[in-house]
Structure formats: C-alpha cells, structure tokens
Amino acid sequence: METAKKYDVIIVGGSYAGLAVGLALGRALRKVLIIDSGKPCNRQTPHSHNFLTQDGTAPAQIASIARExxxxxxxxxxxxxxVVNTKKEGREFRVFTQSGESFAARKLVFATGIADIMPDIPSFAESWGKSVLHCPYCHGYEVRGQKTGILANGDSGYEFCMLIANWTSDLTLYTNSKSTLTQEQTAQLHKHKINIVEDEILKLDQTNGYLNSIQFKTGRAEPVTALYARLPFQQHCDIPLQLGCELTSDGYIKVDAAQKTSVSGVYACGDNVTRMRTVANAVSMGTTTGLMVNKELVEEEF
Known part of the structure; x- marks a missing residue:
C-alpha cells in the first residue's frame, strides 16, 4: 500500500461545524485536511437566522466566507x-476517498451532519427549508402571525403546538391520520383555538418551494403559509459506526463534553450529535472540538 500524505487531523465534513474545527486547529498551527462533498442539509434554505453578525445571510454565503x-x-x-472508508493503522487513521486518494492522520473529526427522511408527500421535499420548516427559532419570525400548520401527532404534536403557538395564533395540527392525542391534550389545544385535522394529506401545493395550500385525499384543500415538521433521520455518514462509535437512543453520535466519541482519537460535532440544528450551534461545537483535539495532541506530544 502506497504511503499516504499525513496530517495531524482530518475533518470529514466541511460545513459550519467542520470549518470551525479547521479554523481553531489552523490557528493552533496544526496540519489539517478538511474533506467535504458539498451537500449541506440546508442547501435549499434561503436565509440563516439567530447567528450574530450573519442574521438573514444565505447559508451558502456564510460557508463561502468561512472557507475563505x-x-x-x-x-x-x-x-x-x-470519504468512503477509514481504517485504524497503529496510532493513525487511514482515510480513503471516492476519487481513490488516501490520507493519514492522528485524529479524526466527523462533522458529517444527518440526512432527513422525507415523508411520501408530493412537493414536501421541494418545500423543505423554505416553507416546510423544522425550527421556529430559525424561521418562526419570518412567518409570524401567518396561517401555519404542524405535521405531527400524539405527544410530539401536542408539544410542537405549544411551542409554535408563541409565533402565531392561526395554527392547525395536521395529524395525517386518526389523532392519537389524549382527551386532555385535545381539550387543551381547542382551548387555545388550535384546530386538529385528521384527514390524510394528498399533496402540498407550492410555488418554488413556498406553500399555497394542503390538498387532502378527501378532495378538500386548506390554505397554509408555513408547515412545521420534525422528520426522522439517519446519520449522513455511516463510517463512524463502522469505526465502532456508539449512538445515543435518538440516533445521534454519542460524545462527551469534549466532543470525544466512544472511539479513542475520534471526535464528532454538529448536527450528527445534537438535535439543536442551528448554524450558530454548529460553529460553537466546532470551535470547542478544535480546542479539545489540539489539547489532546499537546498532551500526547509534551
């Protein structure tokens, strides 16, 4: 096997968390390689919010400035x-890419995010990140007071309604099947004038990703401006699992306070370790990870 080019740290994933790791390590004089396939989960989202100095900026623009x-x-x-494969070779990790290259490093960081699993509803995926939303803290202000829906059921739907009601009083819960809310939950939602619709959804009517209405299998339609949904997900990259990294019961990579995984020398940060999916949080976690990786390298070298 040919000799691989060596680095102190290889970062798999070069979006906000991965770039923040790279910045911290670069300033610590570490030799770093960031490998990124260029497919961030928010690539359809037109604007990023709740990130000081960048509120309202397009996510792609933030990433471009960060790379520069x-x-x-x-x-x-x-x-x-x-990255398509990794192997532990002694005290180093060997990383193999789709193009056929290989590299080696003493530490690995996975900032690979998650992949949302879209429901089988026509036009849902096209609207995701534009008018079909996952987070009111990221997007709620922009659709405040407007006709808003929530696609959920049971306890999750009830909790989501409580949260979104802070941004609009024109709110409907779409269960897309028979409601599994308790009688008490149903009464509480009705008390706050939150409608519950159990009709099955046929499709979303949208223009360039922005909702006009929800079409039901009954033939009925309801106008709506925004629809919130919490989707199931899977890890965008399964290589951490192949290395033996543990997952939490929710499906995130398990890390400690220093962003260390259960595998020595392997770290993870960003959306793949937490449900707090914001650019600001990804950057914060990435910076912390960079500091902790450098600290471990210093302790090994001193």
Whole structure:
C-alpha cells in the first residue's frame, strides 16, 4: 500500500461545524485536511437566522466566507471529495476517498451532519427549508402571525403546538391520520383555538418551494403559509459506526463534553450529535472540538 500524505487531523465534513474545527486547529498551527462533498442539509434554505453578525445571510454565503477565512491558514487544506472508508493503522487513521486518494492522520473529526427522511408527500421535499420548516427559532419570525400548520401527532404534536403557538395564533395540527392525542391534550389545544385535522394529506401545493395550500385525499384543500415538521433521520455518514462509535437512543453520535466519541482519537460535532440544528450551534461545537483535539495532541506530544 502506497504511503499516504499525513496530517495531524482530518475533518470529514466541511460545513459550519467542520470549518470551525479547521479554523481553531489552523490557528493552533496544526496540519489539517478538511474533506467535504458539498451537500449541506440546508442547501435549499434561503436565509440563516439567530447567528450574530450573519442574521438573514444565505447559508451558502456564510460557508463561502468561512472557507475563505479558514484557507488563510496555510496549514489547512480543503478537498472536495467524499470519504468512503477509514481504517485504524497503529496510532493513525487511514482515510480513503471516492476519487481513490488516501490520507493519514492522528485524529479524526466527523462533522458529517444527518440526512432527513422525507415523508411520501408530493412537493414536501421541494418545500423543505423554505416553507416546510423544522425550527421556529430559525424561521418562526419570518412567518409570524401567518396561517401555519404542524405535521405531527400524539405527544410530539401536542408539544410542537405549544411551542409554535408563541409565533402565531392561526395554527392547525395536521395529524395525517386518526389523532392519537389524549382527551386532555385535545381539550387543551381547542382551548387555545388550535384546530386538529385528521384527514390524510394528498399533496402540498407550492410555488418554488413556498406553500399555497394542503390538498387532502378527501378532495378538500386548506390554505397554509408555513408547515412545521420534525422528520426522522439517519446519520449522513455511516463510517463512524463502522469505526465502532456508539449512538445515543435518538440516533445521534454519542460524545462527551469534549466532543470525544466512544472511539479513542475520534471526535464528532454538529448536527450528527445534537438535535439543536442551528448554524450558530454548529460553529460553537466546532470551535470547542478544535480546542479539545489540539489539547489532546499537546498532551500526547509534551
């Protein structure tokens, strides 16, 4: 096997968390390779919010500025490729990419995010991140006071209604099947004038990703401006699992306060470890990870 080019740290995933790791390590004089396939989960989202100095900026623009700043540090390289396999070789990790290249590093960081599993509802995926939303803190202000729906049922639907009611009084819960709410939950939602619709959804009517109405299998339709949904997900990259990294009961990569996984030398940060899916949180976690990785390298070297 040919000799692989060596780095102190290889970061798999070069969106906000991965770039923040790279920035912290670059400033710590570490030789770093960031490998990214260029498919962030928010690539359809037109604007990012709740990130100081960047509120309302397009996510792609934030990432572009971040890459430019990270590359100011000559010890950091960014490779547009996809990691397909890794192996532990002694005290190093060997990383193999789709293009056939391989690299080695003492530490690995996975900032690979998650992949949302879309329901089988026509036009849902096209509207995801634009008018079909996952987070009111990211998007609620922009659709405040407007006719809003929630696609959920049972305890999750009830809790989501409580949260979204802070942003609008024109709210409907769409269970897309028979309601599994308790009698008490149903009464409480009705008390707050939140409608419950059990009709099955046929499709979403949208224009360029922005909702006009929900069409039901009964032939009826209801106008709606925004629809919130919490989707099931899977890890965007299964390589951490192949290395032996543990997952939480919710399906996130299990990490400690220093962002260390259950596998020595392997770290993870960003959407793949937490349900708090914001750009600001990803950057914060990435910075912390960079500091902790460098600390471990210093302790090993000193």
């Amino acid at each position: 700043q990270v590359l100011n540090y000559n010890t950091v390289n960014i490779l547009h490729d996809r």
